[in-house]
Amino acid sequence: MDTFTAIRERRSVKHYDPEHKMTDAEIRQLLEAALLSPTSFNMQNWRFLVVTDPEERAALRAASWDQAQVTDASITLILCAKLKAHEEGERYWTNAPQAAQQMVVPMLKGYYDGRADLQRDEALRSIGIASQTIMLGAKAMGYDSCPMVGFDFNKVAEIIKLPEDYMIGMMITVGKALKPANPRGGQLPYEEVVLKDTF
Amino acid sequence: MDTFTAIRERRSVKHYDPEHKMTDAEIRQLLEAALLSPTSFNMQNWRFLVVTDPEERAALRAASWDQAQVTDASITLILCAKLKAHEEGERYWTNAPQAAQQMVVPMLKGYYDGRADLQRDEALRSIGIASQTIMLGAKAMGYDSCPMVGFDFNKVAEIIKLPEDYMIGMMITVGKALKPANPRGGQLPYEEVVLKDTF
Numbered sequence: 001m002d003t004f005t006a007i008r009e010r011r012s013v014k015h016y017d018p019e020h021k022m023t024d025a026e027i028r029q030l031l032e033a034a035l036l037s038p039t040s041f042n043m044q045n046w047r048f049l050v051v052t053d054p055e056e057r058a059a060l061r062a063a064s065w066d067q068a069q070v071t072d073a074s075i076t077l078i079l080c081a082k083l084k085a086h087e088e089g090e091r092y093w094t095n096a097p098q099a100a101q102q103m104v105v106p107m108l109k110g111y112y113d114g115r116a117d118l119q120r121d122e123a124l125r126s127i128g129i130a131s132q133t134i135m136l137g138a139k140a141m142g143y144d145s146c147p148m149v150g151f152d153f154n155k156v157a158e159i160i161k162l163p164e165d166y167m168i169g170m171m172i173t174v175g176k177a178l179k180p181a182n183p184r185g186g187q188l189p190y191e192e193v194v195l196k197d198t199f
Numbered sequence: 200m201d202t203f204t205a206i207r208e209r210r211s212v213k214h215y216d217p218e219h220k221m222t223d224a225e226i227r228q229l230l231e232a233a234l235l236s237p238t239s240f241n242m243q244n245w246r247f248l249v250v251t252d253p254e255e256r257a258a259l260r261a262a263s264w265d266q267a268q269v270t271d272a273s274i275t276l277i278l279c280a281k282l283k284a285h286e287e288g289e290r291y292w293t294n295a296p297q298a299a300q301q302m303v304v305p306m307l308k309g310y311y312d313g314r315a316d317l318q319r320d321e322a323l324r325s326i327g328i329a330s331q332t333i334m335l336g337a338k339a340m341g342y343d344s345c346p347m348v349g350f351d352f353n354k355v356a357e358i359i360k361l362p363e364d365y366m367i368g369m370m371i372t373v374g375k376a377l378k379p380a381n382p383r384g385g386q387l388p389y390e391e392v393v394l395k396d397t398f
Contacts, residue, residue: 001201001202002200002201002202002339003200003201003202003205003335003336003338003339004228004232004336004339006202007232007235007236007332007335007336008232008235010235010237012237028389029203031389031392031393032389033203033206033207035386035387035389035392035393036206036207036209037206037331038209038211038334038346040348042383042384042385044386044387044392046392047392047393047394047398048392048393048394049394049395049396049397049398050393050394050395050396051396052395052396053396056396056397091385091387092384092385092387093384093385094384094385095382095383095384095385096381096384096385120320121319121323122348124320124323124324124327125323125326125327125330125348125368125369126327127324127327128323128324128325128326128327128328128330128331129327129328129330129331129334129346130331131324131327131328131331132236132327132328132329132330132331132332132335133206133331133335135237135328136202136206136331136332136335137202137203137206139202140201140202140203147237147328149239149321149324159397160396160397160398161397161398162398163398166398169324170324182295183294184241184294185241185291185292185293185294185295186241186290186291186292186293186294186295187234187243188234188243188290188291190227190230190231190234193230193234193243193245193246193247194230194234194246194247194249195246195247195248195249196248196249196251197248197249197250197251197252197255197359198248198255198358198359198360199246199248199359199360199361199362199365
């Protein structure tokens, strides 16, 4: 599917065919695409949980104010981040020339070390970017998606056994739409959102 | 361009043809696509500054540790967010039925009001999502891009006259590549990044 078509036709869909299953190959195609999303200093600070276990999904739905898409979609993804990913800079630059590695690895560490605020900002930026890769990729594969923050983050952290120094960024459901999304709610005018040079 | 091709071929490019100009129609096509990116409660909390003014771009480059792409790319985008966007919920749901509006508008306000932390999280999530729309859209149009956080946020805020209660999320340069990106630095194994059900 053409990129701009995917951008236009991606909508947040809440009604899915509960009988439809994505194949392992489809899930892998989608997540391999997500792994090509850019991250600051290539630190790949995201971690993607693919939840298919029915009991776990029922628990996630209960923690999401009973939103049906959490169990009815084919998969529920939890997008998490490793907050201390910057500490392992060597791993993200093994293919770079030595001189480049010696420059970039200390820069990465220096930028984020001891800065919980920047680590969190970067987690959300990385997750945001990757989430759109997933949503557009899903659309191009004939699926629909729903990005979600409407859940109890602490409860979900318990369910997925979130380790210390990790955080949850968002949830995305992916599956076969049973019903299209409603028309867009109300778009702000282009001129209000896109500005020239300065505010 | 096929969506998965755009995902695969999008790389962070730093060397641009400084003579190339994007047309106004191309810039508008790209930013109109960005405006179709999803946001929590449809609150469209992003604002996109398209910087083409040469003097301003020189100042931005100085505030970005002299990174050449800031002036050499065809445009420099500053992705900002309006932190209090949740206060204007009515505007984002004008096309929805009255009953839906009466439910969602107070929910939006209730979720973010007085919560500077959630407002900031949502700003970065929204900006991350839209940034990937822009980077993939640019690729599909035959352009390349470079997402950036390596700049002095306070200095850039001054240059762009950032109002109170707004924040800067990132910068993206878009233009005609002169030189392809280096090979990917070192990808983490799929099995480390994609997990099944729980950590």
